[in-house]
Amino acid sequence: MLFLKVRVLDIDLENLVLINFEDLKNSQYFPQDRVVVEFKGKEVIGILHSSTTLINRGEIGLPKKIVSELGVKEGDVVTIKHAEKPRSISYIRKKMDGNKLKKEEIFEIIDEMVEGKLTNIEISAFVTSLYINGMDMDEIEAMTIRMAETGKMVNWEGHIFDVHSIGGVPGNKYALLVVPIVASTGLKIPKTSSRAITSAAGTADVVEVLTRVDLTIEEIKKVVKETNGCMVWGGALDLAPADDITINVERPLGIDPEPLLLSSVMAKKLAMGVNKLLIDIPTGYGAKVKTVKEASSLARKFIELSDRLRISTECAITYGGQPIGRAIGPALEAREALVALEDYKQAPTSLIEKSLSLAGILLEMGGVAPFGEGKDLAEEILASGKAHDKFMEIIVAQGGKEVSSDDIELGKYSADIHSPIDGYVTKISNAGITKLAKEAGAPNDKKAGIYLNVKVGNKVEKGDVLYTIYSDSEERLKSAVKLARIVYPIKVEGMLLQRISRF
Numbered sequence: 001m002l003f004l005k006v007r008v009l010d011i012d013l014e015n016l017v018l019i020n021f022e023d024l025k026n027s028q029y030f031p032q033d034r035v036v037v038e039f040k041g042k043e044v045i046g047i048l049h050s051s052t053t054l055i056n057r058g059e060i061g062l063p064k065k066i067v068s069e070l071g072v073k074e075g076d077v078v079t080i081k082h083a084e085k086p087r088s089i090s091y092i093r094k095k096m097d098g099n100k101l102k103k104e105e106i107f108e109i110i111d112e113m114v115e116g117k118l119t120n121i122e123i124s125a126f127v128t129s130l131y132i133n134g135m136d137m138d139e140i141e142a143m144t145i146r147m148a149e150t151g152k153m154v155n156w157e158g159h160i161f162d163v164h165s166i167g168g169v170p171g172n173k174y175a176l177l178v179v180p181i182v183a184s185t186g187l188k189i190p191k192t193s194s195r196a197i198t199s200a201a202g203t204a205d206v207v208e209v210l211t212r213v214d215l216t217i218e219e220i221k222k223v224v225k226e227t228n229g230c231m232v233w234g235g236a237l238d239l240a241p242a243d244d245i246t247i248n249v250e251r252p253l254g255i256d257p258e259p260l261l262l263s264s265v266m267a268k269k270l271a272m273g274v275n276k277l278l279i280d281i282p283t284g285y286g287a288k289v290k291t292v293k294e295a296s297s298l299a300r301k302f303i304e305l306s307d308r309l310r311i312s313t314e315c316a317i318t319y320g321g322q323p324i325g326r327a328i329g330p331a332l333e334a335r336e337a338l339v340a341l342e343d344y345k346q347a348p349t350s351l352i353e354k355s356l357s358l359a360g361i362l363l364e365m366g367g368v369a370p371f372g373e374g375k376d377l378a379e380e381i382l383a384s385g386k387a388h389d390k391f392m393e394i395i396v397a398q399g400g401k402e403v404s405s406d407d408i409e410l411g412k413y414s415a416d417i418h419s420p421i422d423g424y425v426t427k428i429s430n431a432g433i434t435k436l437a438k439e440a441g442a443p444n445d446k447k448a449g450i451y452l453n454v455k456v457g458n459k460v461e462k463g464d465v466l467y468t469i470y471s472d473s474e475e476r477l478k479s480a481v482k483l484a485r486i487v488y489p490i491k492v493e494g495m496l497l498q499r500i501s502r503f
Contacts, residue, residue, distance in 0.1 A: 002027060004060035006076045011063050015116050017046035017080065018061030024050040032119065034083040037062070039070045045083055047119050086117045096129040103142040110146040110242045120249060127249045127257060135259035137301070141308045143259065147240040147267035154217055154239075154273040161189040161362055162272070164265055165280035166298075167199060168288035170434050170450075171323040174280070175203045175231060176337035177355035178362065180390035181381050183229030187366040190224050192234035192272055197251060200437035200449060201330045204233035209334040209408065209446050211400025223397040230394060240267035256288070258298070262305055270309055276365050277306065277313045280358060282320025286430035292317060316361060318354055322428040322456050325351035329442040329449015331408050332470065338405035341388040344379075350455070356382065411440070411447040411470035413477040417484050419460045423494040428456055432489025433467075440471040440480040447472045454490065466490045 004019060017035060029035065033048045037060075044066050055061045060078060062070075072078060091105040101109075109126060112118050118126075135143070163178055175191055182189045193203035193213075204213045213233040215223065220237075223230045235244065243264045250256055269277055279302050282288070283295040299315035306313035325348040327336035340347035340355070359381075360374030369377040381387050392402045433450055441448035448471040454460060467490065471477040 001079055001081045002029075003077055003079055005058055006067070006072050006074060006078055007055060007059045007061045008067050008074050009061045009063050012065070013063050015046045015066070015119075016049060016061075016063050017066070018049050018051055018055050020055045020057045020059065021050040021052045022057055024048070029080075029082075032121070034085070034117070034119070035080045036083045037066065037070065037078055037080050039072050039076060039078045042070050044069050045115070045117050046080075083117075086112045086122075088112045088118065089122060092122060092126045092129065095133060096125060098133045100136060101139055101142075103138075106139060106142040107146045110143065110150060113242050113245055114150045123245060124249050124253065127246055127253065127255070127260065130257040130259045131255045134257070137304055137308070140259050140262050140305060144263040144267045144270065144305065144309065147242045147263055148271040151238045151241045151271055152217065153271050154220075156188070156273045158188065159276050159366065160272075160274050161187050161276045161278075161366060162191060162269060162274040163189075163278040163280065163358055163362060164269065165282065166261065166265070166288060167197075167282070168430070169282040169286075169320040169324055170200060170328040170430055170437070171325045171333060171336075171351075172282070173203070173206055173325065173327070173333040173337050173351065174355045174358055176206065176334070176391070177340055177351070177382065177387065178359045179229045179231055180341070180387040180394060181355075181359040181378050182362050182366070183227060183394065184381055184386045184390040185363060185366070185368045186228060187362070187368065188224055189229045189362070190220055190272065191229065191231045192237065192239070192268065193231065194234060196443040197247060198434075200328050200434050200442040201333055202443065203231065204235075205330045205443040205446070206333045206337070207231045208233070209330050210403060211395045211398040213398070215398060223394065226397050227390065227393045229390070230398060232398070234268055234272075239271040240264075243267055258301075262301060265302070266305055266309060266311070269311060275311055276362075277311050278358060278361055278365065279313060279315045281315055281317050283317050284319055284321030285427075286322070287320030289320075312365070314361060314365060316358055318357070319350075320430070323430060323433055323452060324348075324354060326452040326455070327449065328433055328437045328452070329440070329470065330446040331410055332449040332451055335405045335408040335410070338403070338408065341382070341391050342405060344382050352382075409447060411445065411449075411472045411477070413472065413474050414468055414470045415477055415481050416465045416468050417481070419462055419464045419466050419492050421492055421494065422461050423459075423492045425454045425456050425458045425460060425466075425490060426493045427491040428452070429487070429489040429491075432487045435487055436469060436480050436484055436489060439476065439483050440469050441473055441476045445472050445476070448476070452490075460492055466492070
């Protein structure tokens with residue numbers, strides 16, 4: 001056992017415990033050891049790290065989260081002692097060996113993950129084991145239920161609708177049209193969304209340009225009672241906290257194991273009290289799912305899992321081979337959505353087509369429209385202005401004010417990228433466009449992003465503007481323009497694709 005003086009660290013690493021290298025060397029502890037930090041009867045689990053310069057001998061560096069949980073202040077003396085090895089480590093190893101986990105074993109892994117008893121290395125091992133060995137539906141069901149139960153659970157009366165895209169396509173702002181269309185018919189649709197993980201703008205980032213998205217559960221219920229809908233950030237609600245923990249591991253590894261994809265979506269819907277769900281699966285070159293066959297397989301798994309959770313679910317396989325609409329980046333996407341709500345005939349066809357198709361399915365699921373007629377009703381609601389009015393109601397109820405597309409400010413610096421040749425647009429790289437938008441500053445810079453002047457199939461002449469890059473930083477804009485010359489996300493080719501000679 002060690003007795004050390006607290007040094008408060010201005011960092012967000014949740015379970016870091018930092019002590020001087022000499023103190024560590026002369027003790028019975030080792031780096032990466034799991035320890036209990038105790039102060040006046042309160043205990044927190046931490047992971048030991050050492051430093052030769054940041055922490056003096058006799059001190060212990062604690063991040064703000066641990067400081068808050070223990071109720072300590074700078075200079076207080078805490079004790080550290082060995083913590084018991086989590087039971088779930090043996091279960092993680094079992095899954096690494098390719099064996100099926102029991103429900104109780106999965107519950108233990110999720111519980112200890114949420115309680116902070118597992119290190120990032122151990123969580124990474126679990127995520128990687130799912131990527132390599134997978135899970136059967138019994139395991140996925142157990143993981144989904146426990147992920148939901150470890151956070152807050154929201155209860156509603158009656159049917160609660162939602163629509164969720166598995167992502168992977170830039171400019172996927174359909175929710176800003178679908179939610180008000182559905183809500184205007186009286187169906188309740190409390191839409192919770194994520195911020196960008198690997199994209200240039202999550203739905204929550206786009207809506208945040210217009211209004212608050214960090215609502216509490218009580219505030220969400222008030223907004224839904226008033227308007228039938230909302231568009232909020234799920235991260236503010238403590239829904240399925242294990243999902244956020246695994247995402248933080250998946251991101252640097254660049255993997256998205258199917259069991260976690262299924263559990264991630266369904267755990268949050270289960271926690272939010274959704275019982276009528278539509279899953280959007282974008283498919284095509286550059287999307288997460290490449291073929292209709294793969295998409296159909298994933299859709300069947302979503303529906304099987306939903307049946308087990310007693311959530312009525314349908315899936316829509318949508319085209320994801322190029323960006324949806326022309327705008328990529330929070331402010332640009334907010335402006336394009338407003339244009340669609342103000343006069344849908346002025347908006348990109350791909351955005352309108354996708355939004356009306358998804359809204360139509362939800363209207364049919366809710367019994368508002370007969371089977372096969374939902375899309376027509378959705379178009380009628382959009383054309384009449386009812387969706388626009390409902391959208392403004394929701395924006396105001398969440399703390400914003402009524403705005404028009406002309407009110408949306410874009411980055412003060414911009415650069416046009418021109419076509420180097422005459423020809424046709426044969427490909428737009430989703431990954432390349434996303435990379436450029438992020439280089440320009442999106443999503444942190446809400447005004448940064450890309451506006452596409454062309455789509456696949458368009459004829460262009462040399463010198464025509466292919467797309468415009470926006471940023472609020474002149475330096476970031478220059479960096480994005482430089483990257484554009486390397487990435488070349490829009491491919492223009494002439495009719496002569498290749499010449500082969502006999503010589």
